[in-house]
Amino acid sequence: MGINEELRDHFGRRAGGIRVEPSSLREIRARARRRRRNQRLAAGITVLALIAGIIISVQAIANDNESPLETRFVDTPEPSVATPQPEDGDRSQDVRPPETENGDKKSLTPPATPEQTPTHTPEPTVPVTETQPAEPEQTPTHTPEPTVPVTETQPAENGGAEPSQSGTAMIPEPVAAPAPDDRYTAIFAGGFHTCGLRTDQTVLCWGDIINQPDGLFTAVATGSFHACGLRTDQTITCWGGDVSGETSPPQGQFLSVAAGNGYSCGLGTDQTITCWGFSGWGTTKVPPGQFTAITARASHVCGLRTDQYVVCWGYNRSGETEPPFRQFIDVVAGLEHTCGLRPDHTVECWGDNSHGQLDAPQGQFNSISTGGWHTCGLRPNQTATCWGYNYYGQIFTPPGEYLWISTGLEHTCGIRINQTAVCWGRNYDDRTIPPPGQFTAIDSEATFSCGLRPDQTIECWGEDFAGVLDAPEGLFVSVNVGSAHACGVRVDGTATCWGHHGSGRASPPSGQFLSVAAGWLHSCGLRPDQSVTCWGGNREGQTNAPAGQFITLDVVGDNACGLRPDRTVACWGSTVTLGPDTNPPEGQFTSVSVGDGGHACGLRPDQTIFCWGNSTAGQTDAPSGEFSAVFSGRFNACGLRLDQTAECWGLGSEGQLAAPQEPFTALAAGRNFTCGSRPDQTVVCWGNGNRTALLPEYFSP
CATH class of the missing domain: 2.130.10.30 (Regulator of chromosome condensation 1/beta-lactamase-inhibitor protein II)
Incomplete structure (x- = not known):
C-alpha cells in the first residue's frame, strides 16, 4: 500500500484539502462580502483600541506629571490586514491528488521539511558519477497556480526578499512573538508544524505536532506529519504521526537526522546514512559511501559526500534528484526542487521551477532552506532573502537580522539575533471552535x-x-x-x-x-x-x-x-x-x-x-x-x-x-x-x- 493511500489526506478521513479553484462567481462574491465584513469589524476594533489608548495615556500623564511618559516598543509584527485566502484546501501535498476533467486522479506527494544541516567543507577528492534510481509509479503533482487574483498591499520593507516569481502575493499574516522566556538556537518549519530548539536544548513544537518529548537535543528535523530529534547522547527520538514506522529509529549514534513524508534518515557517526519508514519511492534505498550532510523532504533525499559532490535518491518527478556535477558545501531538499550552497557561497538549484524557486538571486549566502515552492537564504550580513512562490507572503521576510531561517510548505520561520522566533506566511483556520448556538x-x-x-x-x-x-x-x-x-x-x-x-x-x-x-x-x-x-x-x-x-x-x-x-x-x-x-x-x-x-x-x-x-x-x-x-x-x-x-x-x-x-x-x-x-x-x-x-x-x- 502506497504512502499516498495510507496518508491520503493529512486533514481528514476522507482525503480532503484538495487545492481547487472557485467554482462560481457566487462563491467569489460571498467571500468578498465576508472579507469586507471582517475588514469593517477590524477597523472598528482598531478605533476603539486607539480611543482606549488615548484615555489611558492622558490618565497616566495626569497621575504622574513629574516624570515623562515612557513609550515602550515591542518587537512584534505589524497589525493584521485582512486578505482573501485562495480557494484551496491543500494543507500539504499528501492530500488526495486533484482530479483531471474526467475524474481520474493525479497522485500528489506531500512535502516534508528538511532539517537545517550545518555547513561542512571537507577536502575535495576525485569526483564520482551517480546513477539515478528508477522512477516509481506514483507521480507527485505540484499544486497549480491560483487563478483568482487577490488585492496585494506591499509592505514598506520586505527584508531583502526578491520579488515573487509567480502567483499573486499576499500580505503575510502577522505573527505574535513567542513568550519572553522562549529563546531559540534553531528553528525547523514542517508542513503544518514548527519545532524550535530552545537555548536550554529542550524542544518546543507548535501546530500539528505538539507532543514533543522531554530531554535535551542538539538538532530537530520536521517531516510532513512527524518530527525527529538528535539527543545530546547522539541517539534519535521521533514523535508525531506514525504510519510506516517513520518514528521508530534504529539504535545507535548519529551525527544528524532528516525527516520526509512517512520516512526518516540519520547520518551515523561512521558517516553512512540509514533510512527507515516508507520505502515506496526508494527513499530508504541509500547508496553506499560516506557523507557529511543529509537532507530530506517529501519523496526524495540528498546527501553531501565527503568529496563535496551531491547524490540524491528517491522519486524524481522534476529532476530534483539530478544534481549538477559540481562541488557543494551544503544541500537542502524542497518539495520538487533541491538547492545547494557552492564553495564560493553562491546558490545553485535544480528541479521544478514552476514558481521561480530555482531562480536564486546573485550574491553570497551563509545558509539556505527550501520549502514547498519557495527558497530562503541568510546573507553574510544576517539579512534573509527569499524567492519563489509567494501567494501567502512566505517570501516577505520581516526586516531585521537573523541567526537562522527555515522554510515550511507555505510558511517560513526565522530566529532573530536576540534569539526570539518569528514566522510568516500561511496560517490556517481553527476548525475546533464551532459557532455558538444549538444544533440537532x-x-x-x-x-x-x-x-x-x-x-x-x-x-x-x-x-x-x-x-x-x-x-x-x-x-x-x-x-x-x-x-x-x-x-x-x-x-x-x-x-x-x-x-x-x-x-x-x-x-x-x-x-x-x-x-x-x-x-x-x-x-x-x-x-x-x-x-x-x-x-x-x-x-x-x-x-x-x-x-x-x-x-x-x-x-x-x-x-x-x-x-x-x-x-x-x-x-x-x-x-x-x-x-x-x-x-x-x-x-x-x-x-x-x-x-x-x-x-x-x-x-x-x-x-x-x-x-x-x-x-x-x-x-x-x-x-x-x-x-x-x-x-x-x-x-x-x-x-x-x-x-x-x-x-x-x-x-x-x-x-x-x-x-x-x-x-x-x-x-x-x-x-x-x-x-x-x-x-x-x-x-x-x-x-x-x-x-x-x-x-x-x-x-x-
Missing part, C-alpha cells in the same frame, strides 16, 4: 464541519475552500460532509451539494432521497425505495453501488458501506482502503461507519463494536463494553457508551482521543479533531483543529 446534527470532515440548526438551516465552520462553508439557504433534514464538498437533503426530499464540483461530485441527480453521503470524488444517496444512487468520479468503482435495498449508508473517500434490511453490511469502491477484500465480516450490525484510515467499524446487535481493516494506529482495537453508536475518523474511531460518554481509540497524537468527560448525544470524527453534540444541542470539539504552524504561544510546552 453535526458532521466533521477534512478541515471543516457542518451542523443542522433546530430551525433546519445549515451552518458550516472551519477552513473555507471551494465554498464548503457557503451552505445554501433553505430548510434541510440532514447534512453530510465530504472531503471538499458537502451535501444535504432538503425538506422536500431533494438533494443539494456545495463546495468542490470536480468530477460531478456536487451535482446530485433529480428525484428524492432519504439521505445523502459525501466522499472524496463522489457522493451517494439513499432513495425512498431504499436503493442507492451514486454520482461523481468512478475511478475505483465507488459509484457502482450494488443492487438491493439498504437502510443506512456511509461514504468515505473512495469507499462506501451500507447496512441492508437483514442487518448485514455490504461495501464497494476502492480495495485499497479496506484491504484486498472489501467484504465486511459476517454477522449482523445495527450501524456501520467507514474511516479513511483503511478501517471500518460496526455496532453489533449486542451493542459491542467490531472493527476491521488496517490497524496501523490501533484504529480497529475497539474497547470492550456496550455502546449505542460508533464513528470512524482518519486513523481513529470513537464510540458513544450507554451512559452517553465518549470513548475514542487509535491515533491520538493531536488530542483527538481526549474526549471531555460529559454526556453527548452524537459524535463526529475528523482527521485530527473530534466534535460532540451535547444534550443541550450545543457542540464542543477537541483535538488539534488549528493547523497553525506560526504561533507557538497558542500551544503550551
